[in-house]
Amino acid sequence: AQTPLTVTVTGAAGQIGYALLFRIASGQLLGGGRRVKLRLLEIPAAVRAAEGTALELDDCAFPLLAGVDVFDDPKQAFEGANVALLVGARPRTKGMERGDLLAANGGIFKPQGEAINAGAAPDIKVLVVGNPANTNALIAQAHAPDVPADRFTAMTRLDHNRAIAQLARKLQVTVGQVKKLTIWGNHSATQYPDVFHAEVDGRPAAELIGDRSWLADEFIPRVAKRGAEIIEVRGASSAASAASAAIDHVHDWINGTPEGDWTSAAIVSDGSYGVPAGLISSFPVVARDGRFEIVQGLDVDEFSRQRIDASVAELQEERTAVQGLGLL
Numbered sequence: 648a649q650t651p652l653t654v655t656v657t658g659a660a661g662q663i664g665y666a667l668l669f670r671i672a673s674g675q676l677l678g679g680g681r682r683v684k685l686r687l688l689e690i691p692a693a694v695r696a697a698e699g700t701a702l703e704l705d706d707c708a709f710p711l712l713a714g715v716d717v718f719d720d721p722k723q724a725f726e727g728a729n730v731a732l733l734v735g736a737r738p739r740t741k742g743m744e745r746g747d748l749l750a751a752n753g754g755i756f757k758p759q760g761e762a763i764n765a766g767a768a769p770d771i772k773v774l775v776v777g778n779p780a781n782t783n784a785l786i787a788q789a790h791a792p793d794v795p796a797d798r799f800t801a802m803t804r805l806d807h808n809r810a811i812a813q814l815a816r817k818l819q820v821t822v823g824q825v826k827k828l829t830i831w832g833n834h835s836a837t838q839y840p841d842v843f844h845a846e847v848d849g850r851p852a853a854e855l856i857g858d859r860s861w862l863a864d865e866f867i868p869r870v871a872k873r874g875a876e877i878i879e880v881r882g883a884s885s886a887a888s889a890a891s892a893a894i895d896h897v898h899d900w901i902n903g904t905p906e907g908d909w910t911s912a913a914i915v916s917d918g919s920y921g922v923p924a925g926l927i928s929s930f931p932v933v934a935r936d937g938r939f940e941i942v943q944g945l946d947v948d949e950f951s952r953q954r955i956d957a958s959v960a961e962l963q964e965e966r967t968a969v970q971g972l973g974l975l
């Protein structure tokens with residue numbers, strides 16, 4: 648039998664953690680019938696709750712689950728990790744300034760980056776889910792100088808999936824018929840969901856939609872503000888859908904994206920599409936041989952350019968702010 652891969656999950660006792668761990672343990676993250684060892688990281692106050700989840704994982708008798716360990720020390724938690732899902736983060740609380748939020752998250756993602764640098768497996772792949780995800784990924788990456796920069800990614804797959812669902816509903820097609828949708832920029836309200844390269848059964852989605860006002864006034868804000876809509880309706884933030892998107896992101900990274908389609912992920916920019924090199928920004932990407940590559944050569948019209956630039960400007964501001972805090 649193949650040796651199990653080690654997956655480290657932070658924030659394991661949180662609501663995304665609870666929706667995520669059982670799907671990883673069932674084999675859906677790695678695919679290919681790979682066995683998995685879980686290493687869970689929590690803050691000391693939540694270790695016991697994470698241990699409770701570990702008991703439930705036992706009780707599922709998942710054939711592919713090779714063990715679960717719980718830690719409150721990042722150095723131990725990331726030891727030998729092949730995949731790291733950084734879910735735990737400091738949420739913005741009432742009255743908190745952005746600088747305080749970035750500083751609090753620096754206190755989490757800097758030591759985690761150092762721990763990944765010190766002890767993760769050579770093929771480590773990191774997905775940051777905890778917000779502000781793009782900038783948290785940048786902080787972790789900056790403290791893992793021995794790990795190739797492209798192993799640090801942030802999640803915009805939930806936004807991607809939300810956009811596909813909205814578009815499919817509008818055009819009355821199935822989600823599987825929608826291809827080549829793109830989320831650009833930051834995982835925040837400035838993100839830009841781009842349908843101008845999207846296809847439905849090979850036909851341009853933009854033509855099928857017809858009116859630009861639906862795009863500008865309904866689709867884009869609906870996708871960008873979907874997180875707030877979920878909180879308002881469900882009474883709690885997106886959890887199972889975020890977990891599902893994390894499964895999709897890592898599964899595709901490892902196993903490749905389907906021929907004739909692409910997905911969206913926030914990955915380190917090489918300067919493509921005018922996004923300053925080094926920023927972790929969302930792009931249209933394909934995955935091959937365990938690597939994400941930015942889809943090249945797409946036309947970007949004025950409507951799209953303005954929106955991509957606005958989101959990238961926000962990422963630059965966040966980067967400048969964490970530089971000012973000495974976190975990069």
Ligand code: NAI
Pocket residue numbers: 657658659660661662663664688689690693734735736737738755775776777778779780802803804805806834884885886889
């Ligand atoms: P939650 O508050 O239910 O759980 C977070 C968990 O992280 C808690 O159990 C907490 O104890 C733990 N934690 C805090 N600091 C930690 C540290 N230093 N090490 C290990 N664990 C730590 O939050 P939830 O709903 O699970 O969300 C987690 C994060 O994911 C939030 O930052 C949220 O904003 C973000 N998110 C991102 C999405 C995306 O699309 N990128 C979508 C939805 C949520």
